[in-house]
Amino acid sequence: ILLINPxxxxxxxxxxxxxxxxxxxxTLEQQGIQVEILDGAISExxxxxxxxxxxFGVTSTTPQYPNALEILKKIQDLQKETGEPVKTLLGxxxxxxxxxxxxxDGWSTVCxxxxxxxxxxxxxxKLRGIVRGIQVKNxxxxxxxxxxxxxxQYIREGDSEPSISIVGMRGCPYSCIYCTKEITGTKVRYRSxxxxxxxxxxxx
Numbered sequence: 001i002l003l004i005n006p007x008x009x010x011x012x013x014x015x016x017x018x019x020x021x022x023x024x025x026x027t028l029e030q031q032g033i034q035v036e037i038l039d040g041a042i043s044e045x046x047x048x049x050x051x052x053x054x055x056f057g058v059t060s061t062t063p064q065y066p067n068a069l070e071i072l073k074k075i076q077d078l079q080k081e082t083g084e085p086v087k088t089l090l091g092x093x094x095x096x097x098x099x100x101x102x103x104x105d106g107w108s109t110v111c112x113x114x115x116x117x118x119x120x121x122x123x124x125x126k127l128r129g130i131v132r133g134i135q136v137k138n139x140x141x142x143x144x145x146x147x148x149x150x151x152x153q154y155i156r157e158g159d160s161e162p163s164i165s166i167v168g169m170r171g172c173p174y175s176c177i178y179c180t181k182e183i184t185g186t187k188v189r190y191r192s193x194x195x196x197x198x199x200x201x202x203x204x
Contacts, residue, residue, distance in 0.1 A: 001056070015156050054086055058088070062097075087108045114136055139169075166200065
């Protein structure tokens with residue numbers, strides 16, 4: 001499977017690693033599924049880079065969705081050339097909020113909410129159409145993000161040196177009008193101190 005971050009016009013290219021995809025990639029590797037990542041924030045997404053894969057997993061916020069549709073069109077064009085069947089998976093905030101609409105756009109499978117516990121079955125084809133994700137109660141059970149799949153240093157806007165993000169919790173009790181809680185929910189779930197320190201040591 002090729003996991004794709006469409007990139008965004010709202011951020012400087014290379015300013016933030018695609019952490020949700022890296023987390024899903026870690027889960028897929030744990031299940032013995034070969035996975036690669038293509039980050040549109042640092043690399044142009046061409047037909048050559050899309051060739052050779054049977055399954056594509058794309059994440060998308062709403063500002064990213066026009067780029068995601070362009071990627072879907074390229075995959076469909078590639079399928080017409082090769083004649084080989086492919087699966088196109090879509091997840092992320094935009095898919096969760098506009099699940100019915102995006103499925104009509106031509107995606108094989110659309111994930112609502114957290115995809116960690118269902119991504120394997122989506123890739124193998126056991127789950128299709130609109131798939132409701134399962135909220136992970138124990139975050140320590142998840143593998144650390146597969147950062148080795150992205151050979152790139154990310155530098156945040158305003159910084160002069162590379163940095164790496166670590167997420168220690170999921171869920172948010174607040175109600176910002178520009179944000180949706182439909183993925184992680186309002187109940188806050190924390191990783192253990194030991195689990196976070198373990199990731200810090202791995203990053204270093």
